[in-house]
Amino acid sequence: MRPSDDLDSDAVRRWIDVCVRDLRALRAEIDGINVYPVADSDTGSNLLHTITAAREALEGTAVPGAGEALAVAAEAAVHAAKGNSGIILSQVLRGMASSAAGVDVLDGAALATALRSADSAATRAVARPVAGTMLSVLHAVSTALPDGDGDTDAAGVATLAAKTAAEALANTPNQLAALAVAGVVDAGGRGLVAVLDALVETLTGQRTSVPVQVTSHTHADETPAPRTWEVMYLLTVPDPTPGELSGLRKALSALGDSVTVAEAGEREYAIHVHCADIGAALEAGLDHGRPHHVRVEPLLTPGPAEPSVAAADRAVVAVVHGQALADLIGGEGTPVLVVDADGEPSTEDLLTLVTGTAAAHVTVLAGGVRLTAAAERVTGHPMLEDRDVVVVPCASPVQVLAALAVHDPERRAGADVVAMAEAAAATRRGEVVVAAEDAITWVGRATAGDAVGFIDGEVVLIEPGDVERRIERAATGVLDRMLAVGGELVTVLVGEHAPDGITDVLAEHLRAERPDVELVCYPGGQTDAVLLMGVE
Template identity: 80%
Template sequence: MRASGASDVALDADAVRRWIDVCLRDLRALRADIDDINVFPVADSDTGSNLLHTMIAARDGLDGLTADAAGSAGAALTAVADAAVRSAKGNSGVILSQVLRGMASSALGAPELGGAALANALKAADVAATRAVARPVAGTMLSVLHATSAALDGHAASGGGAFACSAAEVAELAAKTAAEALANTPNQLAALAVAGVVDAGGRGLVVVLDALVEALTGVRTTVPVCAASHAHAGDDRPSRAWEVMYLLTVSGPATAADGLPELRRVLSALGDSVTVAEAGDGEYAIHVHCADIGAVLEAGLAHGRPHGVRVEPLLTPKPVDHPVTAADRAVVAVVHGEALARLVEAEGIPVLAIGAGGEPSTEDLLTLVTTTAATHVTVVPGGVRLTAAAERVTGHPMLEGRDVVVVPCASPVQVLAALAVHDPERRAGADVVAMAEAAAATRRGEVVVAAEDAITWVGRAAAGDVVGLIDGEVVLIEPGGAEGSLERAATGVLDRMLAVGGELVTVLAGEEAPGTITDVLAGHLRAERPDVELVCYPGGQTDAVLLMGVE
């Protein structure tokens, strides 16, 4: 493939300057349009302005180049990146600064970048930007960037691993792929689909990559901005949240390596849109949307010296004062395990999958709720600990203006029961009540293998015994290792649950469940309770061989 008008010219220092200048020209021209489609993570109409501000700082960085370094593309990229990181504004500006930083790190002072080197630089940009964001979200600037990286990888693989394209051809492939990925962002992020727009940060990234094509080929490419189909709220909305940005100098590499994961965790508990981006040796650029400015600064103080602090107000939605319509509502789920998550997703429910035994972070939950773009969100969590975690964030300041309700569930089978009765056309309050009643009415059974010796209400269980539970209480124990013990435990629990009635049995098979167990249960019900319907799914859970629900 060859770009129209492309030559074998590489990205040298002069091309870097042309690239930044074209970026500035086009970001100035499109700033208002990009601002207007800014709806995620906060509809504060500033993405285009933040990208322009960051790129102006990047251009100023070129003024500080020494005469010896002025002819090196690597040195020019490093100067651009360093200046951008230190002055980056907003979430999109921080990500753009990391794009530049990733490219600079890959270039390593090279005099010029040919096709292979430019491809590697763009792939390094993807890695650097993604690493800086505490929780990447599909349908954003990062998705557009990742698509370009994947396309470059795929192109290299199709040629046996060798990248024979010129720098211009690499830039054109990246820009073309980014434009296609941008068009797909409303299919990935509900907030964009509801507003009828593409991602604003992704649109800015397409501008940057189109500018790279023009700098190398002289050919100008543009992609129309997807105009907003909604009106942004005016300045009468109260500011109840803040965008906090600062540079953090840490005392040494050991402190940075040990402390920054903890800093990410603390900042994620205080707000969302958290980025912790490298800004040089021992220095990091911090960005977070929060309600408590002081707590964010104190978190930085615990790990180093914050400086260059900038704080700007964010606009939060007004509380809903009209009947909630189907378009204003969303139901989301939080479950353990990918298999169960896929089962829930198949019903069209956004879901957050957590590893076995883990708990979601505050930012995980905030992101799950806010990406729906709904003003009334019902959260259906698949366990006691997940329910507690979800309830802790319902009053979070970042969710002010949204009505967030948790349907308490003690087991994944109760999640499935609740979702089965969900009706988006029903009034929001009535729908929540129906789901809560369905979950509460579902009796839950478990078949587990004892990990250690224990005393129970029905006797002593040794490690390796098969234990049956109903609603959290042990009801039977089968000797471990005995032939048929698992089948006897499963049918025994099922019989006890059905003794008080039931029409539907739902079974989730764990990772350690034998493939024949569901056939055993089906045969048992045909013989003993032919009036009862049985449905079985792969649950993928590791803490129970079987989970059963009876409705």
């Protein structure tokens, strides 16, 4: 192969040719490690199908520059793309083509800019990017590339991109539980590494590849059952607006997961979703434009788990408000979804959280009444038919922490759920908030700015006066009332707007009044309550 320091139109053609050759050779290997988002063993086939369409479009087409060659390849790939991985690959080409428009030859700086554009285009197309996937590998590449003119030629940029991608791919099992459980790297990411290795070979003439550890995953012991469908179509939108596309993503996310709405041309979009209702997915498109080139394929997912669930087939996940609390829970190895204050998680967010564990039995701990209700609504979703999903009722994040404290993966699944539910129910909950407006309560009138104390959702005291002192009085007052009926452990989650030193005040108060009680305090990061307290 004739090497080239930079990427011209002939080099683009050779690159696509090498991609087809290598993805054909790797198809079985990539299909064999395909476990996320659905273990349907088709990622390698989808990538090959997509890139083959790009090659066929370039054959016999006269293109004077690299930018035009990339545009031809991208348009064909977008229209032929199959599966999540195929759509993402098509957006990689589309992003590069957009950056290189009108450019005859891409030098190192231009290629780096094109790959960063590819990252933006692919990420923008996916409704909810997930760490540990093809997108993570692509973003690692984008971040590592030099920014600016520099002296690195295109071959050097491609070599750095391929090396970075291989390193990011090796890290994907540490980012996504489904991969760790199966003992594999991400299949789409493996395909992207092959694509970048092909670019290196095109520009250097050397067929070298950074070694990638890939462990085969077999589905031989699984019982296939077509529970859901992969629905793909092109959608022509007469007058697209950002709000309209956001509404389409939301509608598709309510039906299933792996939602992609990718630009496919002027007023045209490539739609992809895994869902149980084919008609509803098409109707969502009809509400916004004209669907065409519709393709539907069954997704073969494992059958129901046996009644006796091994520890590796079980998982506990959490849904909370407050980044600090999410970091605390996630630091202990529990997958956690953080939701904006006063917000609710989307259906796709919850589906991704549950399915990302790759576990047959999933226990959900949601840190609030509304979060618990949202989690309960999704348990009956058709996408979760092959999993046993149980929501432990929690009205406060302190009850989530109590449940996690007694979680034992060696116990039987049912017994473990009961233990966590009992721990959560036995934890009395208190909170201190600052009144946002005047209100009448059971214990008197609260004026905006007063500190209001709650126990198990009921107002028990109101403290007016100095800002810092009123919060201290409310906190110690709530604590005394909760401990009046007993307790051995107090857990406090400190809100984002809590006064400095409040935990010291509580510690000193307990040492003086209840030295037998243990106190633990954590940053919660919540904005709706100054303090959240739990007593066990």
